[in-house]
Amino acid sequence: MAVSKCTRLNGPLIKQMLDSVDSVLFDCDGVIWRGDQAIPGAPDVINLLKKNGKKVFFVTNNSTKTRKMYADKLALMGFNAAEDEVFGTAYCSAMYLKHVSRLQGKVYLIGSNAMRQELEKVGIQQTGVGPDPISGVQIDWANVPLDPEVKAVVVGFDEHFSYMKLNRALQYLNNPDCLLVGTNTDTRLPLEGGKAVPGTGCILKAVETAAQRQAQTVGKPNHFMYDCVASQFGLDRTRCLMVGDRLDTDILLGSNCGLKTLLTLTGVSTVADAEAHQESGCPKRLGMVPDYYVESIAELLPALQG
Missing domain, CATH: 3.40.50.1000 (HAD superfamily/HAD-like)
Structure with missing residues (x-):
């Protein structure tokens, strides 16, 4: 036209x-x-x-929901929608790692339970979901225990994001063969009434800055x-x-x-x-x-x- x-x-x-x-x-x-x-x-x-x-x-x-969670929400609102018609960044990250990167190993996941579920659904194991409290001093942080099977750091929305998670991501990414994948770069999540909260892009930028690496993003x-x-x-x-x-x-x-x-x-x-x-x-x-x-x-x- x-x-x-x-x-x-x-x-x-x-x-x-x-x-x-x-x-x-x-x-x-x-x-x-x-x-x-x-x-x-x-x-x-x-x-x-x-x-x-x-x-x-x-x-x-949005990386905080699985495809099924979205399909259920759509159904509750009266939308005729099937689970396989939903493409969120939790699911797309799993698809990217499985079919494009062909990842052989685990993921260090800065993200949600939904992301963990979508990764595990395609056979990718993860570590990292949930709080990671800080302890010790700087030399301890630089020598934090790492899982040798981790071959990728994946960054999505994580309400438990912390200095220790940022540090742990950096230590994994010091290995140049470790992949860095982000769900999306949205820096602000707008809310009703003109309010906003920080988005995943802020977390991803912190990891990129610390690691001096640029992520491959999968979202819009x-x-x-x-x-x-x-x-x-x-x-x-x-x-x-x-x-x-x-x-x-x-x-x-x-x-x-x-x-x-x-x-x-x-x-x-x-x-x-x-x-x-x-x-x-x-x-x-x-x-x-x-x-x-x-x-x-x-x-x-x-x-x-x-």
């Missing part, structure tokens, strides 16, 4: 756009739900897309998350739509992978943000300009019901 970027999607253009895609990838928080509440109309949009023959997938940088905007979906479901990127509320993760993922992109204004980014990127002329920032935007994905309903 020959249209300018950052086009307001409405009227006949909605049906035209939907007819041009076979598969739709949705970010979750800020797009189909906020916290524990579905965005009004979102379950109907998802369910009608499927009824109309579209493939629907859920892609999230890295193309690996799309590759995970495409390899399992045989997607045609020219007939895929990425729907998200963040320009720097969701929309950039779509641009990086050659997908059509739709920004919804129920989450983080604004039209003004997108227009600023468009006017910058900077190639990287232009990748954060969506093809289309809507106030809410509920605006797709009339075209789907018609």
Whole structure:
């Protein structure tokens, strides 16, 4: 479709756009739900897309839930969703280590129980989940006991992140053959009322800084998350739509992978943000300009019901 970027999607253009895609990838928080509440109309949009023959997938940088936990949450909110349609960074990290890195050994995991479960589901053992209290003095820290079977450090969201965990990651990564993998680089997690808390990107940056290494990340905007979906479901990127509320993760993922992109204004980014990127002329920032935007994905309903 020959249209300018950052086009307001409405009227006949909605049906035209939907007819041009076979598969739709949705970010979750800020797009189909906020916290524990579905965005009004979102379950109907998802369910009608499927009824109309579209493939629907859920892609999230949140590493604190397994695929099953997400599928259960979706079902509770009234979404018709299967576990194998959910692609979170806990699962994608496991896929990366198993099928790309072909890891032979254990993982030192700075992350959640959900990440541990997804790793163990594909046969990868881990150490590190939970608190790691500090003791001794600096020379003790530099000689902290290490598991010789650990061949990778994996960093996700970890509410127990500490100086000792950072130190232990550094000691493992002093071995140049030890891999460093991160779930995502989001530095802030926006909350209701304009509040925010530090995101995984802050933890990952600390580990990268200490180890003087750069991590391979698997979450949005890295193309690996799309590759995970495409390899399992045989997607045609020219007939895929990425729907998200963040320009720097969701929309950039779509641009990086050659997908059509739709920004919804129920989450983080604004039209003004997108227009600023468009006017910058900077190639990287232009990748954060969506093809289309809507106030809410509920605006797709009339075209789907018609």
